[in-house]
Amino acid sequence: MAxxxxxxxxxxxxxxxxxxxxxxxxxxxxxxxxxxKRGQIVxxxxxxxxxxxxxxxxxxxxxQLIHDENNQxxxxxxxxxxxxxxxxxxxxxxxxxxxxxxxxxxxxxxxIYHLETCSFCGLCVPACDEHALRFDQEFEHAVFDKSKLxxxxxxxxxxxxxxxx
Amino acid sequence: xxETLMDIDxxxxxxxxxxxxxxxxxxxxVLRFETCLQGEKVKYIIPHCGYIHRGIEKMCEKxxxxxxxxxxxxxxxxxxxxxxxxxxxxxENAMGIEVSDRVKYIRTIFAELTRIASHQLWWSAFGMxxxxxxxxxxxxxxxxxxxxxxxxTTGTRLIQSFITPGGLMADVHPNFQRRIxxxxxxxxxxxxxxxxxxxxxxxxxxxxxxIGVMSKELAIDYGVTGPSGRGSGFHCDIRKIAPYSxxxxxxxxxIIFPExxxxxxxxxxxxxxxxxxxxxxxxxxxxPQGQIMLELKAIKAPKGEYYQRVETARGExxxxxxxxxxPSPARMKFRTPNFSNLFIINKIASGHKIADLVAIxxxxxLVIPDIDR
Numbered sequence: 001m002a003x004x005x006x007x008x009x010x011x012x013x014x015x016x017x018x019x020x021x022x023x024x025x026x027x028x029x030x031x032x033x034x035x036x037k038r039g040q041i042v043x044x045x046x047x048x049x050x051x052x053x054x055x056x057x058x059x060x061x062x063x064q065l066i067h068d069e070n071n072q073x074x075x076x077x078x079x080x081x082x083x084x085x086x087x088x089x090x091x092x093x094x095x096x097x098x099x100x101x102x103x104x105x106x107x108x109x110x111x112i113y114h115l116e117t118c119s120f121c122g123l124c125v126p127a128c129d130e131h132a133l134r135f136d137q138e139f140e141h142a143v144f145d146k147s148k149l150x151x152x153x154x155x156x157x158x159x160x161x162x163x164x165x
Numbered sequence: 166x167x168e169t170l171m172d173i174d175x176x177x178x179x180x181x182x183x184x185x186x187x188x189x190x191x192x193x194x195v196l197r198f199e200t201c202l203q204g205e206k207v208k209y210i211i212p213h214c215g216y217i218h219r220g221i222e223k224m225c226e227k228x229x230x231x232x233x234x235x236x237x238x239x240x241x242x243x244x245x246x247x248x249x250x251x252x253x254x255x256x257e258n259a260m261g262i263e264v265s266d267r268v269k270y271i272r273t274i275f276a277e278l279t280r281i282a283s284h285q286l287w288w289s290a291f292g293m294x295x296x297x298x299x300x301x302x303x304x305x306x307x308x309x310x311x312x313x314x315x316x317x318t319t320g321t322r323l324i325q326s327f328i329t330p331g332g333l334m335a336d337v338h339p340n341f342q343r344r345i346x347x348x349x350x351x352x353x354x355x356x357x358x359x360x361x362x363x364x365x366x367x368x369x370x371x372x373x374x375x376i377g378v379m380s381k382e383l384a385i386d387y388g389v390t391g392p393s394g395r396g397s398g399f400h401c402d403i404r405k406i407a408p409y410s411x412x413x414x415x416x417x418x419x420i421i422f423p424e425x426x427x428x429x430x431x432x433x434x435x436x437x438x439x440x441x442x443x444x445x446x447x448x449x450x451x452x453p454q455g456q457i458m459l460e461l462k463a464i465k466a467p468k469g470e471y472y473q474r475v476e477t478a479r480g481e482x483x484x485x486x487x488x489x490x491x492p493s494p495a496r497m498k499f500r501t502p503n504f505s506n507l508f509i510i511n512k513i514a515s516g517h518k519i520a521d522l523v524a525i526x527x528x529x530x531l532v533i534p535d536i537d538r
Contacts, residue, residue, distance in 0.1 A: 020367035027362045031299055042306050056313075058338065060320035086232035121235035121326040122334060135320065 054137075060120045061138040063090075063113050065153040066131075073154060074132040074161045077106045081124040081133060089118040107160055115141060116149040179203055185522070187216050193290060194533025198510070198522070205518050210511045214504075218537040225497040230256050230330050230464045233497070238324035240501060241535035243283040244477035246275040249328040254409055255473035255484040256330040259466035265455030266411075268332045273411035274345065274448050275315075275327065276475075277441040281352070282311040283478035284434045284441075287530045291431070292363050294527040295372055300363055307355050314344050332458035345449045349442055356438060364435065373428040377513040377525035380425055387512070388505040391480025392437060393529050396430035398423035403476035415447045427528040434530070465492050479503055479530055503535040 034040060044053075055061070065073050077094040091112040099105045125133045143149060186197040195216035201208040221240060225233040230252070237248040250272050257264065285308040292300025312322040318338045319325040327334050363369050379389065384397040394401045402419040404412045420436040422429035466488035474483040480502025487496040506529050514525045 023365045023367045023370075027366050030358050030361050042309070056317045056320070056338075058317065058320040058335075084232070086228050086235060119235050120321060120324075121232075122320065123231060123235075126334065 055139060059137055059139070060122060060135040062115060062136055062141070062151075063118065063124065063153065064134050064136040065111050066134055067155055067158055068161075071155060071158045072161045073108070073158055074130040075108050075111060075154070076130055076132075076160065077108050078129070080127050080129070084123045084127040086121060086123070087114075087117045087119055089114040090124060108154055111153040113151045113153050114149065115151060116146060180208060183519075185519075187213075193531060196507075196531065196533045196536070198526075200519070200522070202519060205520075207514055207517055207519055207522055209515050210522070212507055212510060214507070214533070214536045216537065217534050219534075221538045222497050222499065225494060227493065229492045230466070230494070233493070234329055235324075235326045237499075238326055239534060240499065240538055241477055241479060241482070241503065241532050242324055243286060243532055244279055244479065244482075245324045245326075246272075246279045246328060247475055247477040248482065249326065250276060250410065251473055251475040251477075251482050251484045253328050253330045254475065255471050255486055256464065256466055258473055259469070259471040259486065259488060260330075260461075260464070262331065262459060262461070264332055264459060265457075266453045267455030268457065269411040270414075270448050270452045271333060271337055272328055273415070274445060274452075276410070277444050277448075278311050278314060278345070280478045281438050281441045282308050284438050285311075287434060287478075288359060288363070291527045291530075292369075294523050295369060297363060297366070297369070300359075303355075303358070303362065307352060310344075310348050310351065314341065314348065317341070317344070329458075330464050331461050332456065334458075336457050342449050342452070345445060349446055349449075352438075352442060356435075359435065364431075370428065372521070372524055373431060373528070374426060376427045376517060376521050377528065378424075378426045379509060379513045381423075383509065383512060384425075387509045389480070389509050390505065391477070391502050391530075392420075392433040393430050393506050393509075394480065395419070395421050396433045396528075397425035401481065403474050403481055407474065409473075409475060411448060415444050417444050427524050430528040463492065465490065466494070474500075477502060479532065479535070480506060499538060501535045501538065503531050503533075507531055507536055 046053075065075060067073050075092070077092055079092050082088075082090040082092050091110075091114075092108070093110040093112065094106045095109040096104045097107055120135075122135070125135065141149075181202045183200050183202055184197055185200050187195040197213040197216070199211040199213060201210070219239075221236045224236055228236070234249050234252055237252050238245040240248055285304045289301040289304025289308075292298075292304075315325060316322050318341055319327040319334070379393075379397045381398045383389075384394045384399045389397070389399070390401045398421055400406075400419065400421060403409075404417075405419045417440045420433050420440060422433055466486060468488055468490040471486045471488070472483060474481050476482075481500070482502055483498075483500030485496075485498040485500065486494045489495040510522075510526060510529065514522045517525070
């Protein structure tokens with residue numbers, strides 16, 4: 001009986017070794033298979049493919065004040081986006097000018113966007129009734145100086161399409 | 166004053182006190198285990214948290230409900246959608262409104278995708294903790310497909326802020342359903358590969374079986390929920406106990422393993438990925454038509470106290486709101502799963518080798534910002 005038990009134990013011992021080696025071979029077969037299979041490369045050569053790299057349409061890059069071909073935006077200084085922003089990343093600075101009818105109007109002076117505090121929650125874009133804002137496709141945000149992250153979004157010399165009365 | 170191991174008079178001079186973390190690669194974040202070692206054996210562990218405390222609960226008191234959502238993303242960043250959903254459901258319950266079926270379905274689809282993506286990353290990192298670097302690349306390769314689905318609809322990959330009180334930020338992209346179906350067929354083929362690579366591996370099995378055994382009683386005592394609790398036979402899936410969103414409409418199994426060791430916790434997560442694929446398959450073709458965002462004049466919770474719990478990829482997340490009737494909460498409290506799951510580690514890792522401590526903390530799937538908030 002004792003001999004039988006010993007034989008069984010020895011058998012189990014070698015079985016375990018066999019199972020262990022077989023499991024390693026099974027795993028190696030998966031990794032080895034990828035050396036042979038073609039068309040399974042999933043990596044991209046990033047800085048080289050900048051020209052062809054395209055983000056999805058909804059991608060949240062940097063905030064952008066939409067300007068048309070006449071250098072006109074549609075911000076009417078209602079300040080809703082700045083109030084919706086949880087981090088205070090948006091400052092809308094206006095100036096008062098005298099309109100054609102002699103009454104003073106608010107027009108956009110500077111639309112300041114703090115990229116350094118923006119958390120890309122996306123509350124500002126749907127908040128705008130004039131659809132003046134959108135996120136662009138820019139994703140390379142790294143700069144050497146923090147002050148470069150504070151941006152003025154309205155282009156120089158731009159005017160407003162709709163002026164708030 | 167906080168008690169540390171330094172204060173304890175060490176009678177046996179053979180003992181060493183070693184800090185694991187806060188910058189240890191296998192703590193996956195800034196967590197410090199103050200570990201008392203006897204040779205290579207762990208005698209006991211005191212976890213120290215607070216290295217990434219940002220005061221999210223206090224910050225929430227200054228923000229309106231739609232605004233504070235983006236902070237909840239940053240607690241358990243691997244379950245961002247589910248955290249959003251928890252707060253949204255709590256606010257909706259408080260206001261007594263109900264979203265359309267379309268919103269419920271889309272929320273559940275996103276939650277299940279998040280769960281798969283989270284488990285994929287956990288699988289990758291767990292293999293890497295135990296010395297198998299290959300798993301990291303394989304897991305992240307497949308996770309990329311889910312992140313693409315997220316990015317196409319929401320615009321961001323990790324922290325989306327997509328689910329808000331009253332509905333969703335936007336409708337889903339036209340490619341949404343096609344991409345998910347493609348992903349289901351793709352990932353069903355890849356999951357057996359995961360098993361061949363790691364689950365069957367003899368070194369992996371030897372290192373996880375019988376290590377860090379947590380009994381069901383211990384899991385209940387410490388409030389260990391999620392896959393870690395279910396690996397000990399603790400019936401704790403909120404999706405089954407208190408179904409929310411579209412979970413009442415779908416059929417799925419709650420995965421429970423009674424063994425309670427590291428290998429059981431591993432198997433729970435692997436099986437949960439299959440279940441999540443089943444849930445996705447049931448939902449993706451049947452998304453009903455409906456309103457995406459309810460038209461609400463103001464999002465204000467009436468005066469009172471509200472609680473809502475959901476099942477994230479790591480366990481039970483509870484959101485507790487005390488409202489004084491204003492647009493922002495008077496007090497906000499999150500019962501996060503990782504905080505409860507962390508403190509079991511002294512009980513289950515004591516007596517094991519220090520290399521097993523890495524396996525055990527990996528199997529608990531800790532996300533450190535969720536512990537500290």
